[in-house]
Amino acid sequence: MNSEVVERFLKYVSIHTTSQEGIDKIPSTDRQFNLGKLLVDEIKSLGYSDVKLTEKGVVIATIPSNLPDEITQKIPIICFNSHIDTSPAAPGENVHPRIVKFTGEPIYLENNLELSINIEEIPDLSRFINSELIITDGTTLLGADDKAGIAEIMTALSFLSKNSEIKHGTIKIVFTPDEEVGKGADSISVSEIGAKYGYTIDGGRMGGIEIENFNAASGKIVVKGYNVHPGSAFGKMKNSMHLVPEILSLFPPDQAPETTKDYEPYYYPIHLQSSTDETKLMFILRNFDEQDLERQINHIKEGVRKIQSKHPDFPIEVKIKKSYRNMKVILDQYPEVVQIAKKAIQLADLEVIEEPIRGGTDGARFSFEGMPTPNIFTGGYNFHSKKEFIPIPAMEKAVQVILNIIKLFVEKYS
Numbered sequence: 001m002n003s004e005v006v007e008r009f010l011k012y013v014s015i016h017t018t019s020q021e022g023i024d025k026i027p028s029t030d031r032q033f034n035l036g037k038l039l040v041d042e043i044k045s046l047g048y049s050d051v052k053l054t055e056k057g058v059v060i061a062t063i064p065s066n067l068p069d070e071i072t073q074k075i076p077i078i079c080f081n082s083h084i085d086t087s088p089a090a091p092g093e094n095v096h097p098r099i100v101k102f103t104g105e106p107i108y109l110e111n112n113l114e115l116s117i118n119i120e121e122i123p124d125l126s127r128f129i130n131s132e133l134i135i136t137d138g139t140t141l142l143g144a145d146d147k148a149g150i151a152e153i154m155t156a157l158s159f160l161s162k163n164s165e166i167k168h169g170t171i172k173i174v175f176t177p178d179e180e181v182g183k184g185a186d187s188i189s190v191s192e193i194g195a196k197y198g199y200t201i202d203g204g205r206m207g208g209i210e211i212e213n214f215n216a217a218s219g220k221i222v223v224k225g226y227n228v229h230p231g232s233a234f235g236k237m238k239n240s241m242h243l244v245p246e247i248l249s250l251f252p253p254d255q256a257p258e259t260t261k262d263y264e265p266y267y268y269p270i271h272l273q274s275s276t277d278e279t280k281l282m283f284i285l286r287n288f289d290e291q292d293l294e295r296q297i298n299h300i301k302e303g304v305r306k307i308q309s310k311h312p313d314f315p316i317e318v319k320i321k322k323s324y325r326n327m328k329v330i331l332d333q334y335p336e337v338v339q340i341a342k343k344a345i346q347l348a349d350l351e352v353i354e355e356p357i358r359g360g361t362d363g364a365r366f367s368f369e370g371m372p373t374p375n376i377f378t379g380g381y382n383f384h385s386k387k388e389f390i391p392i393p394a395m396e397k398a399v400q401v402i403l404n405i406i407k408l409f410v411e412k413y414s
């Protein structure tokens with residue numbers, strides 16, 4: 001018999017919610033509504049009627065305080081959020097999760113036997129010897145990012161609904177679409193949420209809290225060529241493909257996602273499309289230091305300028321847009337939000353692991369809009385990959401941490 005958080009998780013990962021890059025509307029894929037609808041029904045069935053699914057696919061719920069008004073007014077309203085979509089970086093349909101006991105030996109994924117989960121790659125697995133892991137069959141991602149977060153929040157809610165002796169203030173729940181395509185926080189505003197603090201449940205390994213994330217920029221470089229019939233091409237055809245090596249040389253392979261770690265910045269050429277007519281390169285830049293991100297942006301722009309002056313026949317355009325920013329500057333102003341989260345992790349008998357997020361988080365946008373929102377572990381590993389997995393004990397601990405945060409706010413303010 002699985003625990004509730006596992007049951008919920010297995011149900012949520014069976015629903016295909018992959019988001020899609022480059023779509024103008026939110027949600028980018030209608031299928032995300034399917035999980036949204038289910039979650040609204042489930043929250044209602046727990047007895048919380050103030051819940052809706054917005055046009056943009058956001059589930060937003062208010063869990064009313066069960067304390068007297070005069071105390072309720074003193075307790076900051078807190079929000080827990082996670083995201084409905086899964087990353088388009090790996091297939092997310094027909095997920096076949098498997099529960100296996102981890103003995104310390106590598107676990108091979110049954111429908112893709114060259115893939116394995118092993119302790120050499122993930123030394124942290126030493127914490128989970130003899131524990132059960134939820135893994136994939138090797139053909140899809142698992143969806144722990146971020147359906148584990150949803151399952152953990154929902155299980156905490158279910159626990160509150162069944163244990164009315166546990167006192168709590170007003171709690172907001174937000175499940176956003178399109179986080180993986182950078183638009184989660186575009187789907188709802190902080191003023192609509194109406195909470196003082198937020199906690200994103202979308203982090204990695206057990207015990208983790210993240211208060212720093214990358215500053216991010218994304219861009220594209222477009223080179224125009226000119227195509228004519230090759231038979232009469234002499235002196236006329238301009239094949240944009242010939243500029244590909246020079247364009248790619250702007251992205252140092254030793255400063256790439258796969259060659260950097262911790263606080264190191266990177267350049268990532270994501271997608272290249274090239275024909276005689278046109279070459280288009282999509283890329284992202286990431287850096288914990290906002291000023292140093294400017295240096296990276298200038299490196300690309302200056303590089304393109306040089307290539308352009310060498311090849312005046314090929315019009316080249318570069319566009320770079322900044323997106324999310326490192327939320328640390330905001331969280332530092334509200335120490336309470338992080339302190340309570342760390343204490344909640346310790347109360348769950350875990351060591352607090354503070355790590356920078358080498359990515360973004362909805363919480364970063366929320367923080368800059370006025371709702372300071374650190375990111376707390378879900379317990380999962382290898383996000384966006386067919387090797388994604390999550391240890392069951394980590395999910396159970398995450399549920400405890402959520403409940404501890406709720407409890408600590410009541411203790412502090414009542």
Ligand SMILES: [Zn+2]
Nearest residue numbers: 083145146202
């Ligand atoms: Zn996520």
